[in-house]
Amino acid sequence: MRIRIIGALVALVLAVVGGVVLFLYVSSAEQRALGGAALVEVYVVTEPIPAGSDVATVTDRIEVDKLPAMAVLDGGVTDLNQIEGLVATTDLIPGEQLIRARFEDPDVLAARGDVPVPDGLQEISIALPVQRVVGGAVLPGSKVGIVISANTPDATTQFVFNEVLVTRVAGGSSFVPESDEEESAPVSEIMVTLALATPDIEKLVWAAELIEEGTAGIWLTLQPDAVDTSGSRPVNGANIYL
Known part of the structure; x- marks a missing residue:
């Protein structure tokens, strides 16, 4: 009985020693394979x-x-x-x-006119008078806020979107492009392409259609990274002075 116990203990010790030796060998092999690289x-x-x-x-x-x-x-x-x-x-x-x-750098991409559209968004373009596009300061890669003012019976003005990505900007008939060329002519509108989610595009198109009817307006604001968008509220004739 004692011999069996001793044999079992010896076998256990050999198994442990064998496992340690194998581990050290594998580790050594990995180090050799890596050439000692850190x-x-x-x-x-x-x-x-x-x-x-x-x-x-x-x-x-x-x-x-x-x-x-x-x-x-x-x-x-x-x-x-x-x-x-x-x-x-x-x-x-x-x-x-x-x-x-x-x-x-997103500014570098913007300078090349190469602004990727974030996953899940779509592009849509609207033409706006230069004074409604921050005087032409909006560029590809800019983040803008969108204010919609509806001149309907319940005439209301409010920020509808914030931090919207601008992917392209082109002069229509809206600002004087910065250029040394003498033939550069002023334009009266700027075509701005925006990246928006599907439901937001529907809202923007609704406002753009009202512009065609002369019953609404769209204004863009140029928003820095640390913009504070709190405190927005619908503004109308009843509360503008409050």
Whole structure:
């Protein structure tokens, strides 16, 4: 009986020792395979990220992974501060590393007239007099507020949308384009293309149709990143002085 117990203990000890030896061997093999390279933390995509996305809005779609230095792509993002304030210039798929070259300053994209439409939104264009487009200061990539003023029996003016992305701007008949060319002529309207969700497009078209009838107006405001949109309320003849 005692011999059996001793045999079982010896077998258990050998099994433990064997497991430790195997673990050390595998670890050593991995280190040899990596050539002794240190592991580097780099961000990788875990869920699809559409073009135009700001990294601040997709932190739940990326994670940190440890890779050998030799496997980290040139420009691989190891710190989100490297792409702070930038937007993706192309769709990113799960498994790929975040690369600085695939992000750009939205102002640079705007200067090229290359503003991606966020996933799920559609583009729509409206032509407005220059004074209703902040004197022509609205550019591709700008974020604007939209105020609709209906001159109907219950005439009401109110902000309807905030932080709407402008994707394109073109002079119609609305501002004097900035140019050194002498032939640059003033225009009276600006064609502004906006990215909106389907229900919001319906509201904008309703207001635009009223403009054609002369019973409504649309004004755009240029909104900075830290815009305060609180305090908005319907304004009409009954409360304008309150």
